[in-house]
Amino acid sequence: MRRIIPRASALLSPPLRRGGFLSLLFAVLFAISSSAYAVEPDEVLKDPALEARARAISQELRCLVCQNQSIDDSDADLARDLRVLVRERLQAGDGDEAVLDYVVSRYGDFVLLKPPFKATTYVLWLAPAFILIVGALAIVLFFRRRAGISEPAPLTPEERRRLARLTGEEGT
Amino acid sequence: MIRRLLFLVPLAVFAVLVAYFALGLTKDPRKLDSVLINQPFPELKLAAIEGRKEGFSTADLRGQVTLVNIWGSWCAACRIEHPFLMQLKEKNLVPVYGIDWREKDPRDGPEWLKRFGDPYQRIGVDPESKAAIALGVTGAPETFVVDRNAVIRYKVVGPLVPEVWDQTVGPLVERLRKG
Numbered sequence: 001m002r003r004i005i006p007r008a009s010a011l012l013s014p015p016l017r018r019g020g021f022l023s024l025l026f027a028v029l030f031a032i033s034s035s036a037y038a039v040e041p042d043e044v045l046k047d048p049a050l051e052a053r054a055r056a057i058s059q060e061l062r063c064l065v066c067q068n069q070s071i072d073d074s075d076a077d078l079a080r081d082l083r084v085l086v087r088e089r090l091q092a093g094d095g096d097e098a099v100l101d102y103v104v105s106r107y108g109d110f111v112l113l114k115p116p117f118k119a120t121t122y123v124l125w126l127a128p129a130f131i132l133i134v135g136a137l138a139i140v141l142f143f144r145r146r147a148g149i150s151e152p153a154p155l156t157p158e159e160r161r162r163l164a165r166l167t168g169e170e171g172t
Numbered sequence: 173m174i175r176r177l178l179f180l181v182p183l184a185v186f187a188v189l190v191a192y193f194a195l196g197l198t199k200d201p202r203k204l205d206s207v208l209i210n211q212p213f214p215e216l217k218l219a220a221i222e223g224r225k226e227g228f229s230t231a232d233l234r235g236q237v238t239l240v241n242i243w244g245s246w247c248a249a250c251r252i253e254h255p256f257l258m259q260l261k262e263k264n265l266v267p268v269y270g271i272d273w274r275e276k277d278p279r280d281g282p283e284w285l286k287r288f289g290d291p292y293q294r295i296g297v298d299p300e301s302k303a304a305i306a307l308g309v310t311g312a313p314e315t316f317v318v319d320r321n322a323v324i325r326y327k328v329v330g331p332l333v334p335e336v337w338d339q340t341v342g343p344l345v346e347r348l349r350k351g
Contacts, residue, residue: 064310077274078310081301106308108207 038075038083045087054087057099061086062111070113206308206327213240213322214306218296221272223282228269228296233322237348239268239341240316241292241332242304244275245284247312253331257291260337266345270295273304273312317341319348 039058045051055072061082063074071079071086082103089099103111115121155163213230220227233240241257243250257268270292272281278297285292298304307316310329317326326344328336 078301078304081274082305084300085302085305103305105207106305107310108308 038071038073038079040080043080043083043087045091050087050090053096054083054090057086057090057096058083060100060113061103062113064107064111206324208308208324209326211324213316213318213324214303216296216303216306218271218298218303221270221281221285221295221297222278224295226294228271228294230322232269232294233318235320236267237320237345238293238318239266239332239345240271240307240318241268242271242273242298242307242309242312242314244273244312245280246274246276249331250313251288253313253315253333254288254291256332256334256337258289261291265342267293269293271303271307272297273309274299274301315341317344317348 039055045054058072059070061071063069063071063076063079063082065076065078066074069079071082086099086103089102090096094102100112109116109121115124117125213233215230217229218227232238239260260266260268268291272295275281275297278299281295281297296303301309307314313331315328315332316324317328319325325348326341328341332341
């Protein structure tokens with residue numbers, strides 16, 4: 001009896017058949033999965049637009065318990081309570097800025113994962129650009145000087161005569 | 173001469189950075205400066221802990237220098253400071269108000285106080301961290317020193333042990349009473 005259903009491998013192009021299939025599978029799985037979030041089903045707001053705003057705000061707020069995670073990522077109890085608070089404030093009609101401002105007014109700028117651009121953080125924000133410019137200037141200066149050195153001034157007639165004398169080719 | 177020493181500049185910059193980061197490593201990242209120092213104590217009205225009639229509200233703090241202590245029966249470090257809080261009460265040094273934070277079961281807090289003693293004037297419960305967030309609390313225990321106008325003057329992060337009282341909180345309470 002003839003096989004009507006082709007084997008799966010027959011459907012794949014030759015390179016994929018050679019173990020490439022697994023890689024493809026993993027690539028697809030990675031692409032469709034997002035990183036793990038801590039938001040629990042009972043926290044999620046019914047209004048998807050409001051929920052999206054809450055998620056965006058949560059990703060900017062630091063979890064004060066496990067300090068290098070956002071509250072959106074953290075399982076800590078305090079992070080959960082902060083997520084709920086963010087959602088309550090949004091539901092009460094607060095704007096995104098107002099919600100962030102409230103949390104900052106309680107915990108300070110440290111609670112923001114992205115430090116604000118202000119007098120106390122100018123060094124933080126501007127130092128990389130400053131160092132880059134200084135470095136670029138240093139490189140430019142260095143190569144200019146080298147260029148100057150590699151092209152010495154042509155010999156003067158006096159020097160030519162002297163050179164000729166020394167190399168024993170007098171009477172040119 | 174100066175040009176010859178120019179090659180030392182990156183090394184010097186590196187040394188400064190190392191010193192800066194080494195200093196940073198000695199600091200406890202959990203001890204954050206509270207932005208609430210010299211700010212009014214947030215307006216709170218917390219329900220009473222089980223077994224007590226009165227809860228805790230910010231109005232209770234007005235007219236006297238007080239401590240407000242965030243604790244929980246789940247909090248191990250709270251056990252460390254607890255005997256000293258009892259002493260504060262026995263010696264009548266300063267009134268301490270309690271906020272029982274995030275108990276899994278509302279009976280856990282009263283149970284804990286029954287076992288170890290109750291040092292608090294009044295206690296409010298904060299099961300959803302509303303008060304804790306309003307106070308910028310990051311962990312328990314934390315203790316706020318509040319003046320008679322209900323303005324926060326200092327925050328102790330971690331257990332209020334006798335050394336902290338002797339060096340900082342005690343003298344501050346004295347000063348606030350006079351001023």
